[in-house]
Amino acid sequence: MAAGREISVVTVGGKGSSLSSASVYAIANGLAQARIDSSFLDKLSPNHPLSSIQLQISNPRFLNLEESRASLVVLLNKLLLYNVGIRTVLPVLIAETLNRGFAPETLDFASVLGFLDSFYRLNDMKFEETGVTDGELVVLENSSSTLDGICALLDYSSSALSTVADAVAALSCEASKADISGLNLLDSGDGFSIKDEIAVANDMKILLIGSKLVGRVDSEAISELPKVHGSFREVVRLVHSRMRVELNSMVKVGKLGYGSSGSGKVLVTTLSPLASSLRFLGEGSLSRAKLIVESASDDDLRSSLLEVFNRSCPSSESLKKGFWLISQAAFEEDYVNFLHEINCLLVRVREVVSWEAALALLLLEESESNEKTQCVTSSKVDINKGNANVERKNEKKKKKVLGKGTDLIRQLIKERLQYEAGDPLNIFALLEKWMQDLSSFFDPKDPELDTLLKKVREIVESNETRRLPKLPKGTRDFAKEQMAIRERAFSIIVEVFKRHGATALDTPAFELRETLMGKYGEDSKLIYDLADQGGELCSLRYDLTVPFARYVAMNGVTAFKRYQIAKVYRRDNPSKGRYREFYQCDFDIAGHYETMGPDFEVIKVLTELLDELNIGDYEIKLNHRKLLDVNCDIKTYVFVHKVEEKGLTVEIAERIGTFVKKRGAPLELLADLKQEGSQFLENNGSILALNDLEILFKALERSQCIDKVIFDLSLARGLDYYTGVIFEAVFKGATQVGSIAAGGRYDNLIGMFGTKQVPAVGVSLGIERVFTIMEQLQKDQATRATETQVLVGILGDDLSQAAELVSELWNARLKAEYVVSKRVMKQIDRAKESRIPWMVIVGEREQNEGVARIKDIEANKEEIVPRGNVVEELKRRLNSMSP
Secondary structure, eight states: TTTTTOOOOEESOOTTTOHHHHHHHHHHTTSSEEEEEEEHHSBBBBBOOOOOOOOOSSSSOOOHHHHHHHHHOOOHHHHHHTTTTBSHHHHHHHHHHHHHHOOOOSOOOOOOOHHHHHHHHTOOOOOHHHHOOOOHHHHHSSOHHHHHHHHHHHHHHHHHHHHHHHHEEEEEHHHHOOOOOGGGGOOSSSSOHHHHHHHHHHHHHTTTTTOOOOOOOOHHHHHHHHHHHHHHHHHHHHHHHHHHHHHSSOOOOOOOOOEEEEEEEHHHHHHHHHHHHHHHHHHHHHHHHHHHHOOSSSSHHHHHHHHHHHSOOHHHHHHHHHHHHHHHHHHHTTTHHHHHHHHHEEEHHHHHHHHHHHHHHHHHHHHHHHHHHHHHHHHHHHHHTTTTTTTHHHHOOOOOOOOHHHHHHHHHHHHTOOOTOSSOOOOOHHHHHHHHHHHHSSSSTSSHHHHHHHHHHHHHHHHGGGGSSSOOOOOOOHHHHHHHHHHHHHHHHHHHHHTTTTTEEEOOEEEHHHHHHTTGGGGGGGGGGGOOOOOOOOOOOSHHHHHHHHHHHTTTSSSEEEEEEEOOOOOOOTTTOOOOOOEEEEEEEEESSSHHHHHHHHHHHHHHHHHHOOOOOEEEEEEEEEGGTOOOOOOHHHSOHHHHHOOOHHHHHHHHHHTTEEEEEEHHHHHHHSSTTTTTGHHHHHHHHHHHHHHHHHHHHTOOEEEEEEEEEEEEEOTTTTTSSSEEEEEEEEOOOOOOEEEESSTTTTGGGSOOOOOOEHHHHHHHHHHHHHHHTTTOOOOOOOEEEEEEEEESHHHHHHHHHHHHHHHHHHHHEEEEEEEHHHHHHHHHHHHHEEEEOHHHHHHHHTTEEEETTTTTTTEEEGGGGOOOHHHHHHHHHOO
16 A cells, blocks of 8 residues: 555455445455455355356446446445345455456446456356356346445545645646635525635635735636636535445346436536536636736746647646547446546546646746745845845845745645756746656656645634634625715715714613513514523614613603614525624604604615615505404404414415505505495404504695505514504515515503503614615725825824824815835826825935925826925815815
8 A cells, every 4th residue: 555545454344344446446456455244254155056147248338447447336335225135256256356457448337247246257157057046136237336436436536636736726826826806705604605705715715814825817718717717616425425426326226126217417517517527627727827928027938838738738628528528428328438528537637736736836936936046146146245244134135935835835846846946847838748747747646646745734724714703604794885875875965964963872782681572472572591600581683773762761751752773683594695793773752743754764765775875776565554454353463474384274374365465555455445335444443553544645745745655455564562553675686685674663662661651653774775775786886985185194203204294184174194115106006906096205315405206196196296285286186076
């Protein structure tokens, strides 16, 4: 057994053991020997009646040696699992044949008779003398060992390729000086993030931690890494899950059997995505390899590298052709060839990845060599000048270093390549030699590959990963661009609330449990309870309405128009736009006012919010709780979705169905409900509700916002505390987020705290879902994270000069930042990245002359102004930019 492998002997058939793809691969490639568990052999009998079925031979089909051996391993396991009517001779012979070895194209896998005849002849036996039992025949005909064996090889090889491709891609990011900002993916926290994409992005960032080589070269081949590699990782995992079942499931046969055809269809369904993912993985690797070549600083070197690469590396067309052969085999239901062609495509992709790795290593070596040459040249110049601090000065020179992970990977690969400085091979011969060495190294047959795979996994699973901790489900972080959108939205919301005379209120994040319980109906189970830390049972607030009611009751307030923007918490299952921690924006009016006055104003506030946030089309569905009791003892909001649970009669259910289908323009539907003979005129509560709605709708009509309201009798908000008008805003744009706001009248909630009743009505904006819409609308637009107007750039290292100038700007109420650096381009790049419109640049020359340079970043124009006029001149220019 070669060093580095953990498997030297694989026991097949042991109690509680299972066959893995890794074991199949190891035995198939002579990296491990097969041993049959003795307890299983004891269960088999040396003699069983032979089958009388006449077997037919078909056109022979020979597999390559690896595939033949893998098929034998799976067949051995299936025979031991079935063990009914299985003699010892066949399993023992299979194990001996695997351990002894045999020549390629020895075994015929086209038919049972062809296999048995060729297998027994391989072992100097005759099928006519040995025969086959009915039990052995069942396994041979129905185990699909050939397909499962090749699939096991694909499973193991693709898993290794996934790790290798990630490691090589990380080296490519550095060799090409790529912009890796696309790796900054955030888990949305709503259960709808692509977990493998996030995982790949995090792994890549871990490998590149500390890298000084990644730069600003924008490339789709880099930005799409999480998607392409994440998709491949997901497919590989699904194939692995399938193979764990296939390899260890007992052969089951119905009256007609199913042979390999049924299993083949299943495997085509499972492995077709692997073929697609392999193709795209290879094309991504090709693109990165070309990006590396283009990053070469020397024109001649770049041209020559491209020539060698185009001549020797598999092309995109060859990957497409391989994929076409796979598709053709699947169409023709040639399942063995289908799997064989996937394996061929995998080998081709591995060769492309090897080229990518060789180019990345070569460019990194060249870059390192050039830096050393520049360092030596610089040293000589300094010595000629008589500089005694040469060594210390050289140490201060900025050194390009690899990431912590990629540095280790590079060292491991270089050790395998055994490359020494001054190698007599020219650079192009060296490139091809490296590619051949790496192609062998990345093959799972190579025992040294285990060391690389283990090291990569150790890196991404080491302490470094703890710098990238996971978020709890249903929560999320917000980057600066997202916060810019949020802050803008909050300012609009607060301005609307204040326009209506509301004052701010803040309440604790947690309340006494007794305050919250009994207020939310069935939703009370979603309340987050806290551990008892001080003799009081507390829970995180579920919404902002109950704490508001508690505040009003506790302080004896009789009239209060308030707004509150704060986080609330729900022990819910995360889903699209649904979180466990999220902001609510509430506007409530408590107290005795004119009939429907507060209801009108709350809905008007909601329309203003949604209009001014400019998120797109929406509608506000509105109903009245008292209309839900018409001719029925059960409130509609309970049984609309639970008719069967409540055991209602068919007649009642049909009446409810007709009832909840009514929706339309408010005044038109209201007139219909108030017609003579309407069932709504038979109930005092519904008559009062209709009269209230008439007042409300006329007010909304006069305020010119009724076109946003739909009178919808199916609306039945579930919270127990609603008593009158209820409403819900729904977004009608492309982004599917569900309800974006809701509210209603709750006249009895405040009185539940043991005080006098204070009627109230309010609305809660689902701000998280609104943010989702706003982020989607602006995803193609550059969102400016800061409002900085001016960047002060001081050339040199004089912080005091920067402090003086930037303080003058701050004192003038200008929004400013500063950078102290000897490199002016670094300062300009900072302004461009942050989209800061103006710069003030002061260097030694400007300081001596008492001036400053004011630079218009977008126009790329500069003007020199007296140092004392800087603030005044900037104010003038900023005022001219104002709308």
